[in-house]
Structures are given as structure tokens and as C-alpha cells.
Amino acid sequence: MRHRFPTRLTFGAATAALLGLVVPLAPAAAAADLDGAGDSSRHGAASYKRVGYFIQWGIYGRDFHVKNLETSGTAGKLTHINYAFGNVGPAGTCQMGGPGSDPYADYTRQVDAAGSVDGVGDTAGQALAGNFNQLRKLKAKNPGLKVMISLGGWSGSAYFSDAVRTEAGRKALVSSCIDLYLKGNLPVNEGRGGAGAAAGVFDGIDIDWEWPGSDGAEGNVFRPEDKRNFTKLVHEFRTQVDAYSRTLKQRKHFDLSAYVPTAPAKIDAGFEVSKIMRDFDYVNLQGYDFHVSGESTTGQQSALYAKKDFSVDQTVNAWLRRGAPARKLVTGMPFYGQGWTGVTGGGDGLGQPAAGPAPATWVAGSEDYKALKKLAASGAYKLHRGPRDGNAWLFDGNTLWTYDDATVVRTKAEYVRREGLGGAMIWSLDGDTPDGELITAIDRGLGRR
Numbered sequence: 001m002r003h004r005f006p007t008r009l010t011f012g013a014a015t016a017a018l019l020g021l022v023v024p025l026a027p028a029a030a031a032a033d034l035d036g037a038g039d040s041s042r043h044g045a046a047s048y049k050r051v052g053y054f055i056q057w058g059i060y061g062r063d064f065h066v067k068n069l070e071t072s073g074t075a076g077k078l079t080h081i082n083y084a085f086g087n088v089g090p091a092g093t094c095q096m097g098g099p100g101s102d103p104y105a106d107y108t109r110q111v112d113a114a115g116s117v118d119g120v121g122d123t124a125g126q127a128l129a130g131n132f133n134q135l136r137k138l139k140a141k142n143p144g145l146k147v148m149i150s151l152g153g154w155s156g157s158a159y160f161s162d163a164v165r166t167e168a169g170r171k172a173l174v175s176s177c178i179d180l181y182l183k184g185n186l187p188v189n190e191g192r193g194g195a196g197a198a199a200g201v202f203d204g205i206d207i208d209w210e211w212p213g214s215d216g217a218e219g220n221v222f223r224p225e226d227k228r229n230f231t232k233l234v235h236e237f238r239t240q241v242d243a244y245s246r247t248l249k250q251r252k253h254f255d256l257s258a259y260v261p262t263a264p265a266k267i268d269a270g271f272e273v274s275k276i277m278r279d280f281d282y283v284n285l286q287g288y289d290f291h292v293s294g295e296s297t298t299g300q301q302s303a304l305y306a307k308k309d310f311s312v313d314q315t316v317n318a319w320l321r322r323g324a325p326a327r328k329l330v331t332g333m334p335f336y337g338q339g340w341t342g343v344t345g346g347g348d349g350l351g352q353p354a355a356g357p358a359p360a361t362w363v364a365g366s367e368d369y370k371a372l373k374k375l376a377a378s379g380a381y382k383l384h385r386g387p388r389d390g391n392a393w394l395f396d397g398n399t400l401w402t403y404d405d406a407t408v409v410r411t412k413a414e415y416v417r418r419e420g421l422g423g424a425m426i427w428s429l430d431g432d433t434p435d436g437e438l439i440t441a442i443d444r445g446l447g448r449r
Contacts, residue, residue, distance in 0.1 A: 048416065048446045049330050049423030051080040051257075051284060052439070053150065055430060056105050056131065061362070064430035066134035067117050072436040074429060075142045077443040080255070081135065082206050082284075084428070085153040086181060092163030093176035096187050100156050107132045107198065108190045117141060127197040128186075136201050146203035146255060149181040153208050154217050160209045161221040164229040170236045177205060177237075178244055182254060204255030205237060206284070211261055213270030224269075231272045234258070238279035255281045257330075262286040262315045267322060274323035284425040285319065287312045287332035287412075291402070293340055293357035293365025298350055301338040301402045304390030304412050311390070312412065316419065330422045333412055335369045335431030335438055337403025348384045349395035350402075358399050368431040369438060372403050406441040413445025 052074070058064040069075040089095035097103050109130040113121035117137040122129040128136070135147050152160060163173045179185050182205075184198030210216040212226035234256070241254045258276075260283045261267060277283070290310040291299030304312045312331060319329055342355025357365025372394065375381050381394035381401075389411045393402040404412070413424055424442050432438045 049080060049282060049425075050078045050439075050442065050446070051082060051148075051330055051423065051425040052078050053082045053084050053426060053428040054131075054135075055084050055428050056102055058428075058430045059105055059109075059131065062430050065111075065115055066131055066138055067115055068434070069429065070117050070138060070141060072432070072434055072439075074432065074436045074439045075138055075145060077436070077439050077448075078142075078145060079423070080146045080148055080204075081138075081429075082148045082150045082425075083131070083135065083202075084150045085156050085208060086149045086151040086177065087156055088151055088159050088163060088173065090159055092159055092169055092173055094151065094173070094180045095176075096180060097189060103187075103189045103193075104130070106130050107186060108192045124191070127192055127194050128201075129192055132198050132201050139201075147201060148204045148206040148255060148257065149177075149202045150206040150208045150259070151177060152210060154210050157208070157210045157216055158220045160212070161223050161226050161229075164233045165223075165225070167232075170229070170233050171240075173233070174236045174240045178240055181205065182241070182244060203252075204257065204281075205241065207234070207237070207256075207258040210259070211266050211270050214266050227270050227272060230270060231275045234276045234279045257282050257284060259284045259332075260286065260319075262290065262310070262318075264318050267318060271322075273319065277324050277328055280328060282328045282330050282422050283319075283324070284330045285312075285315055285332050287315060287425075288334035288404075288427070289338070291338065293338045296353060298340045298343055298352050298354050298400050299402070300350065300386065300391045300393065302334050302391060302404055302408075303386055304408070304415060305387050306390070307387070312415070316421065326420045327422050330425045331412065331416055332425045332427060333409050333438075333442065334404055335426055335428060337367050337369065337372050337401040339365055339367055339399060339401040341399045343395070343398055343400050348382075348393075349397075349400040350384070350393060352400075354400070358401065367401060367403075369403060369405070370431060370433045372401055373405070373433065373437075375401065376405070404438070406437055409438050410441040410445035413442045417445070417447060 087095055087101040089098045095101060107128050107130040110122045111129060111134060113119055117134050139145050139147060164170050181202045184201060185195050186193035186197045188194055212230040213224060214222055237256055241256060245251050245254055257280055288302040291301050339358030339360060340354035341358040343349050343352050345352035360367040361371055376383055376394055381396045384393050389407055392405050392408050393400055416424060
């Protein structure tokens, strides 16, 4: 089974590639106004999107399952779940069962009654099992909840550029993704799948191409023409998805979104902002990894505001200046932290030299919020806060973790309301506490009590 990275980046040399910078790391992102939505008093809490990424591979070592979204109360506080990730293969089409995909996790794994959302276990004869079937059950328990298939990701974006070079290639890619995920025509695997097996599970498509027009993971192909081809790809998705909707007995609107970068250099290299926003329902802004543990100096990873450094606010303004409507900008928030060890120089630890990434549960330098909360409660670390509570970090004199706690994410959610933005996005849901502390803070910050 192939598992992908637990955060959206690899460490060290990939840092600059991720944010598109040669100098420190950057921000970018968000929003003009749409239909007068800049006045946050004009719409209620329910209008804000609450988008959470569920990682396919979390069912293994992390032991995080779709059922956890129900028992924690998280599902009732979300509008969208982004399932990470769907796979675009070497042929330039959405594929299941090839390199990078995991049909066992997706739809063949038999979930027992104890692990099932509704308490009913899978049987040998059913066409759909695994995560997909559990997501279907979760939607039944939470009317109005949408599930999106997220295509690509940091380690799954190698073939986008080749796939979209021609009109024929774009049409084939989009058609294959609609067939596999929206129509639910799964290949038969271990007796499961078949025509329409997953129909109704997914309510839209999230494009996680990292990144058009600039480098991402090592080995990814990218070209200058990716910028215009991405615009054409988005329009092809909008055209085909809407056409498919018209064939249904009960027509529905399928959402179309994307995960988009923070760095101005990456925005300008890959995105014709005003054009793509016509076809997107919304985009999810990278609001984290401004500094990562692969760097030799500690830094904040996700500050709301920062002087002479990168921030969520700067990211939002970068997208606004390029013509993005405010209400189509959903602000990313991390449910994990970046950490360094061997920090020298004293003070509060921020902006100081470090020996390397801090030891962690899954990958050095990256730790779930739920683990960092325990560190904060241990008394061994001192908690520090930045300007206007827009970021937080723990420091014990040697190891530093920069992360978002409940205070920070609530402050960011209130910022979303104040600025008339579209909502909040989370990477990733498995990092929260079992009782959903962070998602509850976001929910309250967006106005629901």
C-alpha cells in the first residue's frame, strides 16, 4: 500500500518549491467581493464553507476512520469533506488501481460493525465497501454534507502538465474523472466495484495540482503554458460536470474547487485568477507552511498577521489584488505543527538557528495538534503567542513547535467573517482531538454557537 505525505510537503529542498520562492517562504491569496458579500452581516454562519481534508491513508497507522468524523461531532460542523487523493495516472486520466492509488482503502476493505458509521458492517456481496461506503453513510447521517474528490496532491501531481497540453487530453482527463468518481464506475477489484458502484458518493471535484507552471515535488513536469492550460482545464471540468448534471433525473450542482498556493510567484506562474474564478465555486488557500522544519532557522508556519514576514492576511490580499472574489476564498488552517530541535540563540526561540526537524510521531518536523496539545499541557514547554493571537508556538529552550491552537483558529475564523471571505479549510481532520476541539473553535468563530 502506498501512503502519501502526512502534510502537503516534503522537507528540506522542497520547501522553496512548495511556496515558489528562492528567498524565505511566502504567502499569497484571497479575495475581492461578490454580490455584496463583503459585508459579513448579510449572511449567516451557515453560508460559510467548512472544508476538511480526510486522508485516505489515515486508516492505517493513524487509525483514523470516517466513523471518527461522526463520533467526534466533526461531520456536523463541516459543509465539505475533501477526500485525499484521487489519482491522475501516467496516461493522463483518473485511474484506480495504478501507481499511487489504493482501492483497498477506497472501496474494497471490509469494515466491521464496530468501525462503521451506522453500526452495520460490510458484507461479502456488496459492491461498495471501504472509505467510500462509509462516506456515503456519513452523508446519510448528515444531510447537506458534501464529499469532494481531491485530485493530485503534493506527491500525485506529476502527470497533470502532460495531460492538459491538448484539448483532446483535457477532455479525456475530465471525462475519466467524472466517470470514475461522479458516475461511480469503479473497476472490479476483489469482487467489489462495477458500474455505478460509487454513484452518489461524491458531490464535486477539487483540483489539487501542485503546481501549474512551477515546480513542486521532485520529478514533476511543469511548463510555462500550464498557466493557460489550467484555465482551459478548469473550464472543461465546469462544462462537462454541468453537462453530466443535466442528464440526471434529479439535477444537482456539482461543486468545483481547487487547492491554490500562497506564494505570489506561484500564483503568477500558474493561475489566470480572474478567469478561473468564473468556473470555480471556491478555492482553498494554502494558509500554512510559510516556514517549515526543513529550513535551518525556525519560523512561524501559519501566522494570521506578521510584520516583515509571510501571513494569512498577506496571502488573502495577494489573491484579492489579482481579481479573486472574497466570497470564493476559503482560508486554509493547519491541524498540525512544524517543529525544530537543537534551537540555539535563546529568547522565545523564533527566528533562531536550529539543528534540524524535531522528532515526531509520523514524520520528523511535523506533529498533529492533538499531540502538541499534550506537550503544551506537560509544563515542559512555554506557550508563546504572536500579534493579535494570530499564531502560537511552544519552546522548551531546545525544541520549538509552531502551530495553531483553538485560540488561533477561532481568531482566524473571526477574520474570515470580518473580511467577508468564503470560509475555512482544514489540513487535515485526523490532527484534531477526539472531541473535535479545533473544528468546534472554527465553527464558533464563524458564528455558530
